[in-house]
Each structure stands twice: as C-alpha cells, then as structure tokens.
Amino acid sequence: MSEIAELPEGLWYQPDVDTSQIPAIAGVEAVRSIRVPARVEYLYTPGRAPTRFLRALAEKRIMGERCPVTGKVYVPPRGVSPVVGLPTEEQVELGHRGTVTTFCVVDIAFTGQVTETPFVSALVLIDGADITLHGLIQGIPPADVRPGMRVEAVWVPDDELSTSFENIRWWRPSGEPDVDPDTIREYL
Template sequence: CIRDRHLAALARRTVLGERCPACRKVYVPPRGACPTCGVATAEQVPVGPRGTVTTFCVVNIKARDQDIEVPYVYAHIALDGADLALHGRIGGIRHDQVRMGLRVEPVWTDGARHPDHYRPTGEPDAHPDSYRDLL
C-alpha cells in the first residue's frame, strides 16, 4: 500500500514522492493519483531531504499538548525534487529571521515517524523563480 511504503521510508529517514506519468510532477506525500491530471501514479522517487521555504506564518498562540515555545514558524517547504510543498515547523532560527527562499533540512528525533522540525542549512537562499510555481 502507498501509505505503508511512505511510512516505512520515513522510518528510515527517507522521503518518497510519486511521479505522475503524464505531467511528470512529483507529489509528497504519495497519493496514488496525480491531483492535477487524475492519472494513477506508481513510480516512487526519493525527494529532499533538503528543501526551500516557499511561504510561512508566525504562530503566537501556544498549541494545547505541544511543548513548543511561542512564537514559532510553520512553513510550506518544497523538498528538493518535489513539485508540491509540505508543512513543517522551522527551528534553529529566530522567528523574525525566517524568510521565503530559506534553505532548510529536517531534524529527526529518535523513534519519530516524521521530522520534528526543519532548520536552516546555511546555503544561500533559493532564487524566487525556483519556487514561484509552488506558492
């Protein structure tokens, strides 16, 4: 099953997407069908692990049952090789320094099924043209 393969890859700290055979876009997480073309997808491709912040928001309200200090940043992150941004928390940087184009990488915790958050890589910011279609 698509979901099981995706979760198994995440357990290995690898992210898999699926490529549409018609438009060639890669979607993360895999969906089994292209949301643009409606065509079944089966080709799995590794993406990331690094990516680019395409848009973000600063959260100023503490979430119940979450041990995260406010303010914090929640962002759309386009993993390298993917054609759709996913959601993730940004850490390792002050909230007022997060920006569109910021290059980030996942931070995993032991036993987690997905990254705890994403932190800056130190790479130069991505050019806006590289993520314009993902906004």
C-alpha cells in the same frame, strides 16, 4: 459529565418557551439545553501509496511519487496524481533539504501545540518534489525566517524512527544561500 466544560454564557441561546400556551405542559420548566456525549471510533488504514511513504520514512528516507503524465512529484503520495486522475506508481527518493516558500509566525498558544511560542509554521518545498509540505522551522529567530530560505530536516534519533511523519521533528537553516524567488514562484 465532568470532562465536558460548561456552555459559555452568551454563546448559546435558547428562546424562552411560553409553556402556558400548551395546556399539557403549562407550568413546566422548559428544557434549555441537553448534553449528549457521542463517540465513534475508527481504525484507519493508510492505503498503498501512503504505506510506501510511511515505510520509507521508518528507514529515514522521504519518498515521493511521480505523475505518469506531467512528471510532477507528489509528497506525501495519496496514490493518484491530483492533476490527471491516474495512479502514481513510480517512487522517487527526495532529498533531506528544501526551501521555505511561505510561513507564518505563531504567537498564540493553543491546546496540543508541540513547541513553545513563538514558533514558525512553514511550507517547505523538499528538493525533488513539486509540492510543498507543512513543517516547523527551528534554529533561527522567527523574525529572520524568509521565503527562499534553505532548510534541512531534523530527524528524531535513529532508535526512535517509526512509520510516522513525526520522524521529522522540524526543519532548520541549512546554511546554503537563499534561492532566487522566481524558482519557487510556481509553488506559492
């Protein structure tokens, strides 16, 4: 199959088979490897809470959901509060700004990456949420990104909005002063 790469030498090892010990296959060249293409397809449905989240995103709104016991707001919601195991039913509209809690600078290119290296991959605590969300940071040299930095969402143009998390292209500095590190300590 042309689309499948050759096995790299040295990574896979098949010990030699001493076929002389088995009369029926004496002198037969041992099979060292086989290729078995496999494909199974799935049609996903996101479920109730993620559907609510995705439909709101298409309207350029970020909706979290509140734990009925602790009051914590989760985004993206999965439908159940991960701390108490009860359904989340109250939707909470979140801001379009947030705070970088942690980040890393990606210097090595990889298949499928969406921006040029180096780029910054960060966890952003969206205003009003109690859990961080993964996002890219643009509009600032990677060396200047820091925990506590305030950022704002950069959306795709309105006519490209869809029920997709890719509506938020990335986050960029909002120009606000950094937050006190103590206020994000819980989310690290």
